[in-house]
Ligand SMILES: O=C(CO)[C@@H](O)[C@H](O)[C@H](O)[C@H](O)COP(=O)(O)O
């Protein structure tokens with residue numbers, strides 16, 4: 001069966017178009033990772049909140065990936081800051097879906113803290129392990145946005161709980177990992193760094209001339225590209241101010257701002273603020289707001305630009321620098337989070353402090369004045385960025401899944417395994433208290449029969465058949481005493497020809513009774529082993545033996561069943577578990593052998609049936625006595 005993974009991404013659907021306020025890196029991450037993971041043999045379902053009334057609940061995305069729309073809150077686009085109140089409903093609906101469709105998910109991969117909350121609850125309720133990628137951390141957002149952060153105050157506490165219960169937390173860059181460990185007390189071993197990726201099929205270099213012709217950009221213009229979601233965190237105002245500084249310095253560059261759409265539900269928008277700022281700085285001619293562009297057009301924008309700029313004040317990863325580098329465009333990026341991890345300062349671009357327009361203007365001016373440097377950086381970037389292809393990232397994520405599933409597998413099996421030892425120990429202890437005397441009695445009855453020249457017939461089914469042969473092997477052969485005569489004991493389940501012929505011709509119920517009839521004599525013992533005491537062939541054998549004047553002894557379990565009713569002597573292990581009963585049966589078989597051997601050897605010594613002088617010297621113990629004499633001395637005797 002293929003492993004089935006449930007992605008949860010409450011606000012970022014892989015189906016959503018890119019560039020809106022709440023769609024961006026996370027949508028791409030979920031879409032690309034799901035695709036690659038499915039390509040590598042997993043079944044992936046992506047659970048996301050329904051945002052329109054008309055779509056079906058299950059939407060096939062690509063081969064192996066389905067998008068499941070979860071009804072939680074109004075079926076319309078809601079800013080992610082307002083979704084939290086619907087997450088209880090989200091969890092309930094998701095759980096209903098899983099049960100209704102009889103799906104078995106091996107692992108949940110949650111994206112963003114609210115999905116993490118759902119994953120944490122599903123783990124508690126359905127025992128599905130989960131991995132989370134936070135994409136952004138509430139603690140850091142709060143530090144920067146303060147009262148402008150509209151997420152519920154409890155976000156950070158919930159995130160801490162999620163970190164505690166997650167089986168692994170994917171850090172997108174070393175800075176993210178450090179934050180998770182320091183600020184969220186994440187266990188170091190649970191936080192691997194796995195970067196985000198890019199798709200080389202979507203992002204590859206297009207000759208600059210072609211790209212500019214297509215986008216109607218002057219061939220000789222110096223173009224700085226800013227591309228991505230238009231939200232305050234991205235620090236686009238910083239870029240605008242830097243361009244204004246460049247103008248002050250007499251440099252004329254064009255800043256192309258791609259992305260962003262007016263959201264009806266939101267009041268004063270970031271894009272309005274930026275446009276006002278452009279006006280205020282009087283650089284309308286230098287800044288072009290190109291709006292949101294379809295994904296397949298983005299490579300032309302990246303390729304047309306001389307340099308790509310991104311200076312957020314916080315960025316757990318940031319996919320756009322990878323896309324720019326893959327198109328052969330160097331990046332000037334903020335020296336924060338994932339950007340300082342993915343952009344090699346001085347090699348694939350330059351790093352600069354966030355919120356510092358003067359420093360940014362300096363870096364841009366330096367680079368744009370050096371076309372050869374830009375070219376060599378672009379070429380290096382294109383080679384270097386290959387390690388971030390989604391297929392390589394997916395390999396790392398799958399390795400993590402395997403590790404989590406292995407731990408889960410071990411946890412699921414190890415605890416019951418340990419528990420079984422405790423349970424066995426308890427059964428042994430209870431047996432010592434409750435049935436030790438019955439065992440001694442049975443052993444005495446058996447040894448009396450042997451000492452009177454009688455024999456023991458033994459039978460059982462399955463595991464008990466094995467113990468029956470185990471018992472006869474110890475008696476006919478040897479147990480603990482090295483030199484003694486063989487004792488007559490015959491296992492009735494050992495002769496396959498008799499068993500199969502009789503079972504085949506007449507039925508299985510009399511396979512033992514028939515042999516009791518053939519071999520049994522008055523005074524012989526029939527020793528039956530049965531965990532339930534309900535096997536018909538055992539009950540019939542007991543009746544046949546009693547009819548012949550034999551002595552019946554049964555080793556049983558549970559409530560002793562029918563066998564206990566008809567058998568003369570019973571040892572009933574105080575347990576309801578077949579396994580535990582069988583384990584005790586083996587121990588009891590050994591104890592019966594001990595009793596029988598000690599009594600027979602003691603008796604034979606008195607009768608002088610074994611000549612001690614025949615023993616090889618090496619067999620003598622420290623007292624220069626054969627071992628069986630010690631046993632004889634230790635034996636206190638019991639009601640023979
Ligand atoms: O070993 C086991 C179970 O642990 C089985 O082979 C088991 O002995 C068989 O199911 C027997 O047929 C059970 O018979 P019984 O112990 O109830 O007389």
Ligand SMILES: [Zn+2]
Nearest residue numbers: 462463579582
């Ligand atoms: Zn067994």
